[in-house]
Amino acid sequence: MRLTKRKIATILRQHGYKLTPQRQVVIQAITSSQDHLTPAAIYEKVHQDHPNIGLVTIYRTLEILAELELICKLHAGGSCRSYTISTPQHHHHLICSNCGTVVDFTGHNLSDLEQRLSKESRFRIDGHLLEFIGLCQACQKAP
Amino acid sequence: MRLTKRKIATILRQHGYKLTPQRQVVIQAITSSQDHLTPAAIYEKVHQDHPNIGLVTIYRTLEILAELELICKLHAGGSCRSYTISTPQHHHHLICSNCGTVVDFTGHNLSDLEQRLSKESRFRIDGHLLEFIGLCQACQKAP
DNA sequence: TGCTAAATGAAAAATATTATCATTTACATG
DNA sequence: CATGTAAATGATAATATTTTTCATTTAGCA
Numbered sequence: 414m415r416l417t418k419r420k421i422a423t424i425l426r427q428h429g430y431k432l433t434p435q436r437q438v439v440i441q442a443i444t445s446s447q448d449h450l451t452p453a454a455i456y457e458k459v460h461q462d463h464p465n466i467g468l469v470t471i472y473r474t475l476e477i478l479a480e481l482e483l484i485c486k487l488h489a490g491g492s493c494r495s496y497t498i499s500t501p502q503h504h505h506h507l508i509c510s511n512c513g514t515v516v517d518f519t520g521h522n523l524s525d526l527e528q529r530l531s532k533e534s535r536f537r538i539d540g541h542l543l544e545f546i547g548l549c550q551a552c553q554k555a556p
Numbered sequence: 557m558r559l560t561k562r563k564i565a566t567i568l569r570q571h572g573y574k575l576t577p578q579r580q581v582v583i584q585a586i587t588s589s590q591d592h593l594t595p596a597a598i599y600e601k602v603h604q605d606h607p608n609i610g611l612v613t614i615y616r617t618l619e620i621l622a623e624l625e626l627i628c629k630l631h632a633g634g635s636c637r638s639y640t641i642s643t644p645q646h647h648h649h650l651i652c653s654n655c656g657t658v659v660d661f662t663g664h665n666l667s668d669l670e671q672r673l674s675k676e677s678r679f680r681i682d683g684h685l686l687e688f689i690g691l692c693q694a695c696q697k698a699p
Numbered sequence: 700t701g702c703t704a705a706a707t708g709a710a711a712a713a714t715a716t717t718a719t720c721a722t723t724t725a726c727a728t729g
Numbered sequence: 730c731a732t733g734t735a736a737a738t739g740a741t742a743a744t745a746t747t748t749t750t751c752a753t754t755t756a757g758c759a
Contacts, residue, residue: 431725431736453715467739472716489685493636494715507677516677526664530688534650534659538690542632545673547681574705574756596746610708615747637746 415498415517418444421483430477435466439474448513449487449495487515489544505543511552558641558660561587564626573620578609582617591656592630592638630658632687648686654695 421440422432430436442458443450450458452475456468475496478484484496490508497506497515507516523541531538564583565575573579585601586593593601595618599611618639621627627639633651640649640658650659666684674681 429736433725433737435738465739469717469740470738473737488631488636489683493631507673507679507681509679510682516679518673518677521669527688530650530661531690534661535693536650536652536659536688536690537696538650538688539653540632540689542685542687542689544685545670545679545681546683546685547674547679550678553680569757572705576706576756578707608708611746612709612748613707616706 415444415500416483421478424481424483425477428481435463435470436474438463438466439471440478443478443484443496444498446497447515449490449497449508449515451492451495454495487544488542489546505545507545507547509549509552510546511548514549516549558587558643559626564621567624567626568620571624578606578613579617581606581609582614583621586621586627586639587641589640590658592633592640592651592658594635594638597638630687631685632689648688650688650690652692652695653689654691657692659692 418437418440421444422437425436426432438459439455442455446458452468452471455475456466456471459466459471475484479486479496483499485499485506486493487495487497487506487508489506490510490513495513500517502519504517504519505521507518508514521543523543527538527541530536561580561583564587565580568579569575581602582598585598589601595611595614598618599609599614602609602614618627622629622639626642628642628649629636630638630640630649630651632649633653633656638656643660645662647660647662648664650661651657664686666686670681670684673679
């Protein structure tokens with residue numbers, strides 16, 4: 414289950430961040446989209462109804478949301494700085510290279526591999542990045 | 557086994573690209589490094605001995621090498637546009653977040669997961685991105 | 700050796716991101 | 730509910746990154 418606007422608002426406040434109208438608008442823009450969005454795309458989306466919200470505010474809001482892990486950064490698609498709304502549990506992403514739709518998936522456990530790698534390489538492993546890229550059902554039909 | 561300078565040169569030529577001295581220098585810079593390097597870092601490395609090679613040439617060379625899959629782009633580290641030399645077979649990366657050292661690993665097969673995902677999501681899956689991030693042995697001792 | 704398409708370098712243009720700072724505002728406190 | 734204050738905003742400038750343009754040079758084939 415994805416994070417709701419309300420839930421995000423609560424977490425922001427819990428961490429001492431103010432819930433400004435601008436932030437609410439940015440959060441709304443992200444939660445209401447199936448895609449992953451770049452800062453510029455969010456700015457455009459937001460700018461239509463709220464022409465006085467600046468791009469800088471988008472960047473600052475995204476930085477906070479990412480820090481609190483309320484949004485995730487995606488890489489396998491086009492931009493390396495596009496974001497999608499997060500889910501509370503650990504998950505990975507499946508991204509449509511055509512329309513940008515993101516599907517979350519869970520249930521794949523990398524810890525066996527992580528342990529093997531850690532032993533072989535003597536690294537202390539802190540995290541990982543796993544994304545699949547492909548074409549969603551709709552985009553397969555109409556490319 | 558990593559690609560050698562000579563091997564890369566051959567592949568370049570096979571694809572109709574000229575083997576210019578500048579390209580040789582860039583390739584040398586990448587193959588001689590354990591790290592992953594940003595365009596700017598490669599430029600600096602190269603610029604010491606070859607002050608007349610421009611940054612634009614670095615960008616252009618990287619683009620070609622990436623297109624031919626002779627180098628790989630890494631994401632989990634700092635920059636999303638840093639490159640490391642590739643290996644002929646399919647592999648993934650383990651990256652030290654401190655010094656940038658990259659360890660290739662193979663042998664983990666994602667095709668089971670890929671098939672499951674494909675069935676569940678009805679995506680046609682074309683590729684994936686898997687990187688682990690952590691601290692190498694040396695950096696664990698002296699952080 | 701000469702020809703030609705491809706590559707280079709320099710400079711500028713286009714994009715993307717971050718810093719600065721005066722002004723405004725959310726919200727905790729009384 | 731009014732108010733003080735730290736935090737947030739917007740405008741602007743600064744910085745960083747990447748791409749274009751174009752005149753000149755050059756790798757490598759004929």
